Amino acid sequence: MFKQRVRIRFRKVGDLRWIGHRDLARTLERIFRRAELVLATSQGYHPKPRMTFPSALPLGMEGWNEVVEIQLAQPTDLTEMVSRLNTESVEGLEFLRACVIPTSAPTPQVASCVYRIRLDEGPYEEVRFRLAEVLAAPFWPVHRASRNAVLNLKDHLWQISAAEGELRFRLRPSEVGGPTAREVLESLGLGNFEKDGGVIIREDVILADQESEALPAAFPQA
Structure with missing residues (x-):
């Protein structure tokens, strides 16, 4: 039986950030059907389209370069498919590009994620000051009350920058x-960022097979 494994990059923005992961999966299924894609399905009494999300986007965040992998049951021109x-x-969901992945390739694993937030002038200057402090210290604590533990954020954070209000x-x-993006913001005094109307953007999901790709030079190492 023919199977074509395809990796799709998509953008989820605006009000759509308030739908959860399961609802997103159902929305994608409906879009795939309307686009007349023939997807390979799982076995059993209730077959489901074969879809894999390497990392679910947290509720309330925008995703600018999210990933889903599907298996097509017939040859498809990917440019036309996109x-x-x-x-x-639907509004707020844009498909960016697609590529074929070898069927023998391992399940996609996330190596890291890039996040971006836009700050007003006052909070931005406070964050720059706080960031300079924690980067100069040997330990950047993140407190996990649920586990009664303290993590060193520097063990999990690969790059960080504050420039041009972002x-x-x-x-x-x-x-x-590891720590979440929201825990990073809280450690910088931005625990109420979203409550005050701010939006956290997951700018990129970098998979293990992309790890050698360089990020923009304007994004310096921490």
């Missing part, structure tokens, strides 16, 4: 026990 998907998509950082995935 166009059809965007024609059938904070950007590259973080190991929280699925492996």
Whole structure:
């Protein structure tokens, strides 16, 4: 049986950031059907389209370069497929590109994620001051009350910068026990950032097979 493994990059923004991961998966299924894609399905009494998300986007965040992998049951021109998907998509969900992945390749693993937030002038200057302090110290504590533990953020944070009114950082995935993006913000005095109307953007999801790709030079090492 023919199977074509395809990795799709997409953007989830605006009000759509308030739908959860399961609802997103169901939305994608409907879009795939409307675009007349023939997906390979799981076995059993209730077959489901084969879709893999390396990392679920946290509720309330925008995702600018998210990842889903699907298996197609018939040959498909990927450029045309992306166009059809965007024609059938909903507001706030844009399909960016797609590529074929060898069927023998391992399950995609997230190496790191890049986050971005935009700050007003006052909070931005406070964050720059706080960031200079913690980067100069040997230990950047993140307190985990639920586990009665303290993590050193420097063990999990690969890159961080505050420039032109924005904070950007590259973080190991929280699925492996590391701090979350929201914990990074809280440690910088931005615990109420979202309550005050701010939006956290997950700018990129970097997979293990992309790890050698360089990030922009304007994004310096921490």
